Amino acid sequence: MSADLGDVSLRWGGVSLAELRAEGSGLDLEAEHIAVDGSLFSLALDGGAAIEAVRVDGLAVELNGSEDLGALMPRGGGESNDDSSGEPQAGLGFELEIRSGQVLLRDAEGELARSSLGAQVGSSWQLRGGDARVGVEGDGDSLAVTSWAMTLERRPWRVAELEASGGRLRVGERRGQVLARLQGLLAKLRGGEPEVEAEAEDESVPPWLARWVDGGSVHLEDWAALPAEEGAAPLVRDLRLDATREGERVHLVGETAAQDGEASWDFRVTPAEARGQGTLRVRQLPFALFVPFLPDLPWWRPEHARLDAELTMEAESPAEIVAHGRLGVRDLGFFHERLAPHPVRGLEATVSGRARWRPAERRLTLEEGAVAVGEARAELEGELEGDAETYRVALRAQLPPTSCEDAVHALPRDLLAETADFHWRGRIGGRLRFAIDSEQLDETELRVRVADGCEFLAVPAMADLRRVQAPFLHRVQEPDGTVFEMTTGPGSANWVSIYGISPFLVQAVVGHEDAAFFRHGGFAVYSIRDALVRNIRAGRYVQGASTITMQLAKNLFLHREKTIARKVQEAILTWWLETALEKAEILELYLNVIEYGPAVYGIVHAADYYFGRAPAELSPAESAFLAVILPNPKRYHESYERGELTRSMRNRVTRFLRHMHARERIDAEALAHGLAQLEDFRFHRPGEPVQARTLQGRAADLPFASGVPGLWGPGGEPLDDMGEGEGEGAEREAVEVEPSGAERRLAP
The missing domain is CATH 1.10.3810.10 (Biosynthetic peptidoglycan transglycosylase-like)
Structure with missing residues (x-):
């Protein structure tokens, strides 16, 4: 590394340096003023060993990840010097204070992050900053933070505390790209450094958790997630998160708000054993927040839909995860040409019950389940098991005696169209049993039992049969x-x-x-079953199940x-x-x-x-x-x-x-x-x-x-x-x- 030094002035108890510039592999450094405290006589005789403290003003650091940065980080776990109080000095042997500064990180793609920087280095590294930005505005993710502070313990480097407030995360189209770039830069900074020595040998603590001091915490305050569109309302706001390491576990507590909704959570997880338990409560959150984590379905304006949930999750071992509670959605919509010629809006449903997920078997079991749509409620239980090649489904459903009007009009009007103008009196109920195994399609089972006590009261004009009783x-x-x-x-x-x-x-x-x-009432269940099997076996539509009345x-x-x-x-x-x-x-x-x-x-x-x-x-x-x-x-x-x-x-x-x-x-x-x-x-x-x-x-x-x-x-x-x-x-x-x-x- 080469360095240029401006004016040097001696003072009683130290030395002042002005306009320091240094360049090295991947590092450019400038400082407007550096004050070195220590006896002039001792400094002259002992050099750096006599330094008591260093204060830096106007520091500017630029790291370029496209070059080799490994040499910048100290290696090894050797003992640190002790000061007169007997406290370790994090390998420096003196107090270091950065009173004002800026740091800029680059990689091969350009600017990656920047922030103001301050530091107090003694027995630990206490870093602080503000007006920080990670990523660049555009189609990738970006993060802006109003202020942050972090405490690092001496080598091996571990996080003791991290606080950040006023975070604004903008979710772009190329999600995850900025995070991957940042991880690449940090890997270069470590320069192949071994993982944390003592704890990394304990398989109960994963490496990322070992870089976190036991009892250490992360606190986020007043964060928000923003959509890619400028000027659009935040996806979430007022987010608060506290994460604390408790030995092998992590305790996560937090809350957030979005538009007129809110959510809170309290979880304790053991990452190495995939165990945990906790609760999640959601009230009127925009459904759009969850779309990135759901199957790619033709959602229509999910930002207008709202989600409610109250879930309790338990995982005593990696073999099984149990969740029970309630999940509800309203004003959900879909739009696809195979669904309807127009958007299907206004879907409202509530799902409740207990589910068990066994990852090794890829089996999901639903117990004591219920689905309520409008005023109609059906009871469900069953299993879903499968992978990319095979699947097995077993479903049992029951509709208790329900008002005919409520049962039919639980469906959105956009699906019913003119048939929404039918009206009934009476009650209807039924049972359904369905089982299918992709490896034994001939054993597919479909059973339907219906108790129909409905009487038609009103018929829409399009279905008035008086018109077909004459020319x-x-x-x-x-x-x-x-x-x-x-x-x-x-x-x-x-x-x-x-x-x-x-x-x-x-x-x-x-x-x-x-x-x-x-012999049937307009619907032939056996035909539906046979058509389903034939179409699945052929991998395309080859047979329908329409009766003469349906035609x-x-x-x-x-x-x-x-x-x-x-x-x-x-x-x-x-x-x-x-x-x-x-x-x-x-x-x-x-x-x-x-x-x-x-x-x-x-x-x-x-x-x-x-x-x-x-x-x-x-x-x-x-x-x-x-x-x-x-x-x-x-x-x-x-x-x-x-x-x-x-x-x-x-x-x-x-x-x-x-x-x-x-x-x-x-x-x-x-x-x-x-x-x-x-x-x-x-x-x-x-x-x-x-x-x-x-x-x-x-x-x-x-x-x-x-x-x-x-x-x-x-x-x-x-x-x-x-x-x-x-x-x-x-x-x-x-x-x-x-x-x-x-x-x-x-x-x-």
Whole structure:
């Protein structure tokens, strides 16, 4: 290190030095004035050993971390000199006072930190400063501190006390970058120094805690965290934190405020053993404070949401962490195109109970849990276990008897849309059991039990069924934005009674789209379970679980958008249709409005478009074809365009005809007639003559058609198709569906 010295003046009892400048590897130092106290005679004879005290004014220190700083720190743990009082002098042998100064830290990226600096060095190092800044304004983090003070013990260097007030932490986009730079600079200053000698050998004390004197404390007062945007309100303010080392433990106590909320905490933790206990209380804190620590979800304006919490946490060992208490949120919002076409706002929920987390097993267990949304409250318990490759979920939930109005309107209006104008009286309750293991998907379990005592009191105009009891305008917006319109309904040319439709078609549509249609209340739990398993196994959406009533609700009342909001509305409208209409009415309305091809809606149009016939004249093969194309009529329109069935479509229709016969939906004669027709299957073209024919075979009876003459059969009981489905009318009975798909009826 080189040095330049200005004027030197001798005085009784010491020496005064002016304008000292020194440069070394990574260090630039300037001092306006240095006063050295000591006997001139002793100073002349003994040099530095005779120095009693040093006072420095106008000190300026610049450390450059891009160079080697290791040589700047003293090495080794040798004994310090003692003064006349017998106190160790931290290796200097004299008192050092820095009365005014500045320190600037740099690294390869530029300025890293700056602060005013004062010091009193004797038996310990007492440092103080103010107007400190760490980091640079921009997209990284930055910290400004009004005043700070720190006491360091003699080597090995350990913190005895740290106080800082008026801290302002600005959270930038590149979080953690400044901290990493600061850690890099401190590592260079240590120059590879060994960790603290005595305590570091004790594995119960981690190295970072060993650099903290037992009984030492950190005190932060009047701190605030600021968002990246200039002028924005603080994320938190009035933060106070006290941290004290208690042997192997650290005691953390503090409180803070944010906007109109506040939080406080009191924890004792043993870092080396991952043990601890304490309490956290939160009242009306902005939810945005917690978003950085949560999964990346499409939060919408989280700064407007508020969080309340009262939690107690215990960790007697690293094997298990237990938390119990209550957590509530209000005015929470989400916005994603798959959720709804607009933000979903105003979510309010409270979660309470006890949870156990076992890190080694990656298992979370919820005990005595409850979720309250609005006036509705559900009880929960279960387990979640898994890693990046596998997972296992077991969940049990129960809704105690609850006002129907409260149960439905617990959902945000942004999800319900116009269905929010439904109103009920009565009570509803239910139970759900769900279990899934990614390594045993075939054993997936979904059981639902519902006790529905709800009565519809008010219906929104969009769901008023009086409009479909006479001719009405059916309007459909296609995926490309075009709009199809047709007049249908009783009394119109595009309408036909259910009894004017070939029973082969009715059986084909029910058998293909919703085999348990006559036995469930609009929702087929077994279909939901099967669709979930198939979609997970395929890693994409390959199968839905819509019943005929759900499809009708979608076609009659809703747009084509595929969102969760539409699914919620579809469920409520399905419930309404199943309550307001008989099964025959639902089926009649469904067959008269659904899509059968490009701009082909309703069975009257479809029968004429494809075959030039009336709906009552459709054969088993023609009926099977129309049923098979229903999931995607535009895609399967290729056969009509070619004038004959494609090979894959012929195979589909053949398999389905055989399936209908196996399920006793059609008799053997109808099957033979259908298979024979497939040998020379033809579509009708406009202007072509239509030949008269006699249909062969019979279709099995359906519940509403008992005693109806003709191809409907002799009458009788509903089919027992595949043993699948829920109870017909959830309000009258409940059903559990086993993993195999078989149903078990439960007593109410």
